[in-house]
Amino acid sequence: MFKRPSSRRKSHGEHAELPLVPILDTMVTLIGFLLFTTSFLGIVAIESPLPQSSPEEIKDEVKQKEKPLQLTVSFREKDVEIWSPFAKFEPKAILNNKEGNPDAQGIHVALLEIKKKFPLEDTAVLVPNKNSPYDTLVAVMDAVRTLEPTDPPIYVKNEKTGVDEPIKSLFPKVMFGNLLGDS
Amino acid sequence: MAGHGIRGRRSRRKINKAFELQLTSMMDVLVIIVVFLLKSYNTSLNNFTTAPGLKLPISSSPDSPNDSLQVIVTPESMTVDTDRVLDFIQTAANLGSPEANYSFRASDLDEAGKRIIPLYDALIKAKEKTEILLAKSKSRVDGKPLAFEGILAVQADKRVKYDTIRKIMYTAGAAGYKTFRFLAMKRDT
Numbered sequence: 001m002f003k004r005p006s007s008r009r010k011s012h013g014e015h016a017e018l019p020l021v022p023i024l025d026t027m028v029t030l031i032g033f034l035l036f037t038t039s040f041l042g043i044v045a046i047e048s049p050l051p052q053s054s055p056e057e058i059k060d061e062v063k064q065k066e067k068p069l070q071l072t073v074s075f076r077e078k079d080v081e082i083w084s085p086f087a088k089f090e091p092k093a094i095l096n097n098k099e100g101n102p103d104a105q106g107i108h109v110a111l112l113e114i115k116k117k118f119p120l121e122d123t124a125v126l127v128p129n130k131n132s133p134y135d136t137l138v139a140v141m142d143a144v145r146t147l148e149p150t151d152p153p154i155y156v157k158n159e160k161t162g163v164d165e166p167i168k169s170l171f172p173k174v175m176f177g178n179l180l181g182d183s
Numbered sequence: 184m185a186g187h188g189i190r191g192r193r194s195r196r197k198i199n200k201a202f203e204l205q206l207t208s209m210m211d212v213l214v215i216i217v218v219f220l221l222k223s224y225n226t227s228l229n230n231f232t233t234a235p236g237l238k239l240p241i242s243s244s245p246d247s248p249n250d251s252l253q254v255i256v257t258p259e260s261m262t263v264d265t266d267r268v269l270d271f272i273q274t275a276a277n278l279g280s281p282e283a284n285y286s287f288r289a290s291d292l293d294e295a296g297k298r299i300i301p302l303y304d305a306l307i308k309a310k311e312k313t314e315i316l317l318a319k320s321k322s323r324v325d326g327k328p329l330a331f332e333g334i335l336a337v338q339a340d341k342r343v344k345y346d347t348i349r350k351i352m353y354t355a356g357a358a359g360y361k362t363f364r365f366l367a368m369k370r371d372t
Contacts, residue, residue, distance in 0.1 A: 020206040027213040034220035042369030043231055043239075045248035045336070050356045050363065128345045135341035137348070138240040138367050146243055179353050180297070 046141050051125075051175045069118050071111075071171060073144060074127040075102060080140075082110050089114060101136050108143040108170075112151060115170055119156045124171035127178045144171050231338065231366065234262065240341040242367035251364065252309050253336035254302070254351060256343055258285070261351075263305040285347045292350075299354045306335070306358035336364040 067086040074081045076093075080102045083091035094106040115121070124144045128137055147170050155164040231248065233239070234257050255262040260270045272286040291300055310331060317328045324330075335355045339348060352363060 020210060024206060024210065024213065027210070027217060031213065031216055031220065034217070034224060038220055038224050041233065043248060043366050044242050044244040044369045045246050045364040045366055046242060046244045047246065048363045048365065050352065050361045052356075052361070130344065130346040130349070132345040133341065134339050134343040134345070134348060135240040137345055138242050138341075138365065141365070142243050146245070148243075176349070176352065179349055179356070 046138065046145070046174070048141075048174050048176065051177065051179065069121045070125060071114065071118075071121065071123065072125045072127060072177060073107065073111075073140065075129040075132055075140075077129075080107055082107065082114070089117065102132075102140050104139040104143040107140060108148070108151075111144060111170055112154075115154055115167070119154055119167060122169075122171055123173040123175070125177040126174055128176070141174050144174050145169055231336065233338070236340075237338070238341050239338065239366065239368045241370050243370045244367065248336060248364050248366060249334075251332075251334040251336050252306075252313075253338055253366075254355075256285070256337070256339040256347065256351070258340055258342070261299075261302060263302065263309065266305060268301040268305045269299070285343060287350075294353075294357075297350060297353045298357055299350050302351065302354045303358055306355055306360060310359055331359070333359055333361040334364060335360040335362070336366055338366045 067088070069088050070085050072081075072083055072085065074083070079093045079095045081091055081093050092110050094103050094110055097103045111124075126137075126140065126144065128140075147168065153166040156167055157163070158165050231250075231253060234255050236259070237255065237257050252264060258271070259273065260267050262268065269287070269291055272288060287296075287299065292298065293300055310333075314331055317331065320328060322329050337348065337351060339351075355363070
């Protein structure tokens with residue numbers, strides 16, 4: 001006795017079709033929603049705290065045995081000076097570029113050297129000229145705050161684990177030092 | 184007249200019988216578009232708008248801004264969120280000039296030209312509004328309403344001079360805002 005032939009052979013030619021139309025409807029709705037809600041503007045933020053000294057902070061500073069670094073980046077007519085009011089390192093002057101704007105790359109390189117000496121320091125004070133354009137300010141703030149992927153790694157010992165870890169930013173807290181001044 | 188004979192009629196009939204919309208290739212295109220949009224979908228909570236004519240500086244900062252009160256400084260005016268609070272002085276020489284001249288009216292400044300009065304009033308108003316909302320909110324810390332954060336986002340044209348930014352910061356500081364977020368366009372990597 002022969003086995004009964006498979007029913008698949010009989011149905012040869014009748015292929016099942018995927019219902020694409022409802023999927024297409026969903027896709028079109030999804031694309032409409034995404035186009036409507038997506039923001040193609042890549043906006044980033046640079047955070048800066050308002051410099052202020054509360055009585056508690058002043059008391060703490062008096063108690064401190066060691067003077068703070070207070071890294072300061074001052075814009076001058078022809079150059080930018082990187083210095084510490086407590087003479088914690090030799091001041092450096094970075095000449096402005098050909099256009100007369102601060103040399104952000106030069107500032108970044110100089111700050112890298114300072115960061116190697118003071119790896120736990122995270123604050124820098126910016127003292128720009130009153131005529132400095134906002135564009136230049138942002139470029140210098142970037143140079144002060146961020147570490148480029150091409151920069152040499154700087155390691156800091158993690159107090160909890162005891163393992164040396166690379167730092168992720170240079171001096172992330174940038175504040176303005178001459179909000180009340182006339183310069 | 185070749186297409187109007189018996190042969191033409193036959194071929195038309197054939198087309199009508201076998202015609203089907205090529206949905207598979209259309210699906211492929213749509214899937215690619217959906218994937219692209221999902222990839223570039225910005226999930227951050229900010230709701231910042233830009234003003235026409237505003238050229239933001241470019242920054243390599245990795246931080247994306249959260250939603251907060253914002254001041255927009257264009258070459259013509261200053262806006263707090265959506266309210267235009269002051270207009271800069273426009274002279275014939277300034278119009279169409281690449282250098283933006285952000286001159287304030289003398290009546291708009293006080294405290295030796297450091298504080299911008301209309302901006303101060305707008306910031307105080309916004310602060311009071313936020314404090315009322317926080318007081319009404321159910322979110323509490325030790326039974327007290329959440330404290331006013333005092334964050335101000337500054338969206339300024341790249342040609343604005345530091346003197347103007349400094350006046351804005353001084354005014355905001357006087358109004359109780361302690362943190363500034365300078366907004367910029369993300370640098371393409």
